[in-house]
Amino acid sequence: MEEHLKQYPLVEVAKHNSKKDAWIVIDGKIYDVTLFLDEHPGGEEVLLEVAGRDATREFEDVGHSDEARELREKHLVGVVRKETKEELAQAEREGVKPVHSPKQPQVPLWKKLLIPGVLVVMAFLIRKYLS
Numbered sequence: 001m002e003e004h005l006k007q008y009p010l011v012e013v014a015k016h017n018s019k020k021d022a023w024i025v026i027d028g029k030i031y032d033v034t035l036f037l038d039e040h041p042g043g044e045e046v047l048l049e050v051a052g053r054d055a056t057r058e059f060e061d062v063g064h065s066d067e068a069r070e071l072r073e074k075h076l077v078g079v080v081r082k083e084t085k086e087e088l089a090q091a092e093r094e095g096v097k098p099v100h101s102p103k104q105p106q107v108p109l110w111k112k113l114l115i116p117g118v119l120v121v122m123a124f125l126i127r128k129y130l131s
């Protein structure tokens with residue numbers, strides 16, 4: 001069934017980010033929630049916040065019921081495909097950014113090691129100072 005769905009790149013999804021035209025992506029599937037905004041038990045605000053981008057994490061974080069998952073499929077309009085180089089370049093010119101859901105905040109390694117590193121150096125200096 002999914003093979004018949006239209007495919008859109010995230011840069012296209014990103015354009016549907018308003019109250020009059022709101023798409024969201026969950027697990028690579030695109031849902032047009034424009035008409036659902038009014039009916040969403042969680043309110044339209046939260047949906048508009050994630051309109052035009054991947055909302056997989058936000059959807060899962062709420063712990064939506066099986067009914068909600070079923071209801072979701074009524075609004076299915078397509079699936080996400082990778083954008084072509086031309087589409088990416090075009091989007092960049094227009095200032096449209098494809099927004100993927102952040103999986104984990106990316107903390108660089110040096111930041112993770114900074115505090116333990118400082119402690120080790122301090123311990124070393126204190127030992128040297130005391131001996």
Ligand code: HEM
Pocket residue numbers: 024031033040041042043046047050055058059062063064065066067068069071072073075
């Ligand atoms: C097509 C997509 C969605 C559908 C069909 C949907 C449907 C529902 C339904 C039926 C409920 C009632 C509780 C339940 O049955 O789980 C609900 C609650 C809620 N939803 Fe969604 N939802 C969708 C997307 C989202 C997204 C993307 C967010 C977050 C950005 C969100 C946030 C919430 C919140 C905060 C509640 C209220 C939870 C509570 O009060 O306990 N929903 N939604």
